[in-house]
Amino acid sequence: MKKSVFLLKVIAICFLVIWLSVEGWALKQFLTSPISSLSQAKVIDIPKGASSKAVAQLLYSERLVRHPSWLRWYFRLTGNAHKIQTGEFEIHPSWTVRQLVDELTKGKNVAYPMTFIAGETFAQSIEKLSSMPKMQHTDLTMATLQAALGVKASLEGMILPETYFYVAGDTDLSVLKRAHEDLQTILDKEWQQRSAGLPFKTPYQALILASIVEKETGFAPERPKIAAVFINRLKKRMRLQSDPTIIYGMGARYDGDIRKKDLLTKTPYNTYRINGLPPTPIALASADAIRAVFHPAQTKALYFVANGDGQHRFSNTLAEHNRAVREYLIKEKEVAKSTGSK
Known part of the structure; x- marks a missing residue:
């Protein structure tokens, strides 16, 4: 009888050792292996006031952890149970439990x-x-x-x-x-560091011109030269004659074309009819356009016209400008003819 009891105890101890070994191995795997077998990251939303138990259960329901009770235990063991942040988090299945907890407690929301x-x-x-x-x-x-x-x-x-x-x-x-x-x-920064001799009384006036420069060209390297043309014209009391200002002043009436009557119609933004700057910017001006206006190129150019490749040709005199315009129109006709467009 005693031998039987002893044998049962030995068997029980063996089972306990085996169970502890299996559990220990599983726990080790839980702590060191990727938290999930999913192939892609998931975004989860941790609500305000959620307990570590609720967070662990949420991650389990999203198949982002395999053992919610162990995760809850890890939160408590590391002292992070009350440090979990709220909001959206992008959880990567390749993370370890330690990486997961680090991300959830640092508060780096999506x-x-x-x-x-x-x-x-x-x-x-x-x-x-x-x-x-x-x-x-x-x-x-x-x-x-x-x-x-x-x-x-x-x-x-x-x-x-x-x-x-x-x-x-x-x-x-x-x-x-x-x-x-x-x-x-x-x-403020560019105003303090602006080039000398600019025709602006306030930074806002410079912003107005920067918005016009922005609309005149999308090619950043030539913006200082575009800005210089307008600044030269302002200094000589010449009208800016910028098509984008006409378009802005037309508002919903603009249908893609500027006609002669539009050039002649006086609005606060028609720089063919008004002197100086329009009353407000006409668009959002990029940092490049703003810097260009505060630091224009050194040039005597007073005119520019598109050259057909997204950039512009600059001229110092009206005669030069008119020749450039004629050449551009001839080029446009040749392109239209070669493509069969009208």
Whole structure:
């Protein structure tokens, strides 16, 4: 009888040792192996106030961990049970448990890009902003925007066109504020370092011209020369005669063509009919365009015309300019003829 009891005890101990070995190996695998067999990362949203148990269960339900109870134990053992951040996290199945916990406690939420495009209007930017996912959208009235940005007059051109990142729950106003602050930063910096002899009384006047430069060319290397042409004209009290300003002044009436009557119609933005600068920017000006206006090229050019390849030909005199225009028109006709277009 005693031998039987002893044998049973030995068998029980053996089973316990085997079980502990298996569990120990499984635990070791849990801690050192990838957390999941999934092939792609997943984004999970950890709600505010979620306990470590709830987080572990959420990850398990998304097939991102195999043992939620062990993960909960690891949270407690490492002192991270109350350090889990809220919000969206991109979880990679190749992570170890340690990497997973590090990411969940550092609070690096998924960031979404919002890009304001240089050359677009403020209204176009607001329309795009209103469609961004995961963002908290507010009632963006003119009064709300002016108050939020601290702008008393027109909002046109009053944000810097760059890519801004936000996390779920950020407001559209918070993104606009950052874009406006970035614009003010670059304007203040360039104003302090501006070239001598510029015909601007305020940074805002320079921003107006930068928006025109932005619309005149998408080729960044020639922007200082485009800026110089307009600055030379302002110094000589010549009208800017910029087609993009006519288009902006036409608003919804613009159908893709500028006609003679449009050139003759006086609006606050028709620089063929008004002297000096228009009252506001006509688009979002990039950092390159702003720098070009504050640091224009050294040239006596007063005219420019497209040369057909996305760049421009510059002239010092009207006679030179007229020849360049004729050559451009001849080139355009030859291209149209070769392609069969009218």
